[in-house]
Amino acid sequence: xxxxxxxxxVPSSTVLFWPQILVEGSPLFYAAIAANRRNxxxxxxxxxxxxxxxxxxGTYIYITIAISVLIAWCSxxxxxxxxxxxxxxxxxVSLAVASAGAIIRVFTSGWAALGTSGRAKVAAEASELxxxxxxxxxxxxxxxxxxxxxxxxxxLSGSWVFGAIVFLLAILIYERISIYEEEFLREKFGAAHxxxxxxxxxxxxxxxxxxxxxxxxxxxxxIWREQNKLFLLATTVFLTWFARLDFNVDALTPAxxxxxxxxxxxxxxxxxxxxxxxxxxxKELS
Numbered sequence: 079x080x081x082x083x084x085x086x087x088v089p090s091s092t093v094l095f096w097p098q099i100l101v102e103g104s105p106l107f108y109a110a111i112a113a114n115r116r117n118x119x120x121x122x123x124x125x126x127x128x129x130x131x132x133x134x135x136g137t138y139i140y141i142t143i144a145i146s147v148l149i150a151w152c153s154x155x156x157x158x159x160x161x162x163x164x165x166x167x168x169x170x171v172s173l174a175v176a177s178a179g180a181i182i183r184v185f186t187s188g189w190a191a192l193g194t195s196g197r198a199k200v201a202a203e204a205s206e207l208x209x210x211x212x213x214x215x216x217x218x219x220x221x222x223x224x225x226x227x228x229x230x231x232x233x234l235s236g237s238w239v240f241g242a243i244v245f246l247l248a249i250l251i252y253e254r255i256s257i258y259e260e261e262f263l264r265e266k267f268g269a270a271h272x273x274x275x276x277x278x279x280x281x282x283x284x285x286x287x288x289x290x291x292x293x294x295x296x297x298x299x300x301i302w303r304e305q306n307k308l309f310l311l312a313t314t315v316f317l318t319w320f321a322r323l324d325f326n327v328d329a330l331t332p333a334x335x336x337x338x339x340x341x342x343x344x345x346x347x348x349x350x351x352x353x354x355x356x357x358x359x360x361k362e363l364s
Contacts, residue, residue, distance in 0.1 A: 128258030131251050132202070138251070139307070142228050142244055143314050146235035151321035155236040168236070176230025176311055182223035183307060186212045188300035189291040202262040209274045211291035216283035217260070217275060221252040225281075227307065231314045249281070256280055301351065302360040309348045316341045 157168030189212065193205030212219035225248040232244035260280070263271050277287065316337070323329055330338065354360065 125254075125258045125261050128254035128256070132255050132258055135251075135255060138224075138248075139228065139231070139310055142231050143310060143317070145240065146232055146314060147317045147321050149235035149237050149240055150318040151324070153236055154322050156322070157236050158238040165236070168233070168238075172230050172233035172241070173315065174230070175233060176227050176314070179223040179225065179227030179230060180304070180308055180311055182212065182226065183220055184300055184304050185295075186219040186223065187303040188295040188297065189293060191293060192299075202259045204263060204266065207263065207267045207270055207274065209270075209278075210289040214278065214287055214289035215285075217278050217280050218252070218256045219283070221256055222281060222283060225249060225252055227311070231311070234314055234318050236318075253281065298360065302355065305348070305351050309344060312341065312344050 155165065157165030159165050159168060189210075190208050191206050193203070194208050216222055225245070228248045229241055229245040233241035235241070260271075260275070264275075278284070319337070323334075
């Protein structure tokens with residue numbers, strides 16, 4: 079069994095295999111304490127960096143989209159392959175990955191409790207601990223959705239290199255943000271959080287253990303929270319396509335103009351939802 083020594087927890091496994099470290103002054107005893115201290119300090123540093131990243135997390139999607147459009151404009155490639163069929167497949171896979179991330183966020187936002195999984199800019203917040211629905215499979219389903227969504231948006235540039243870079247960066251960024259948020263949840267919910275976190279992984283969803291959502295699906299709140307992400311997905315598809323045409327309106331065929339009109343309709347819908355928000359249609363949601 080583990081124990082406390084000088085304010086630091088000695089790992090149980092270490093004590094089990096090296097019982098002599100229980101002897102005060104043993105070199106292995108102090109080595110275990112030093113290792114525990116280093117791990118604690120490392121976790122604290124991850125949480126601090128996660129807090130800084132948390133404040134600016136809303137900018138990442140715009141940076142990803144801008145670079146994707148720039149790459150598409152410069153390369154004119156739809157994918158990393160030499161064949162049209164391969165590039166076409168790459169586009170659809172990219173769209174599927176980005177859409178999968180968006181869908182995960184849609185269902186997570188729709189089922190989450192009010193006052194949780196919000197878009198807070200100042201600090202983490204939660205009125206209760208989400209443990210059902212998507213949260214019964216992974217502790218941070220919104221961030222899993224973001225990682226997939228960002229990766230798909232990057233892949234729409236046609237560059238596998240940029241897609242891989244964004245995927246790895248997204249994991250590093252959201253791992254740190256999730257550590258910061260988990261510290262907040264651990265302090266606020268204590269044993270309930272520990273019991274939930276014991277079986278549910280942080281970012282890699284498990285395949286079993288689904289628990290029926292505690293609350294009904296709130297379409298109104300889902301629209302309020304996720305409509306911008308869905309709009310940005312459509313924007314990325316449109317802009318990367320248009321960039322490959324050098325943004326040349328005169329070169330558009332009648333069939334291609336239909337895509338312009340379709341995107342224009344989405345812009346109108348986006349402004350309509352924004353207008354509803356301004357008049358307080360979503361004010362009771364959080």
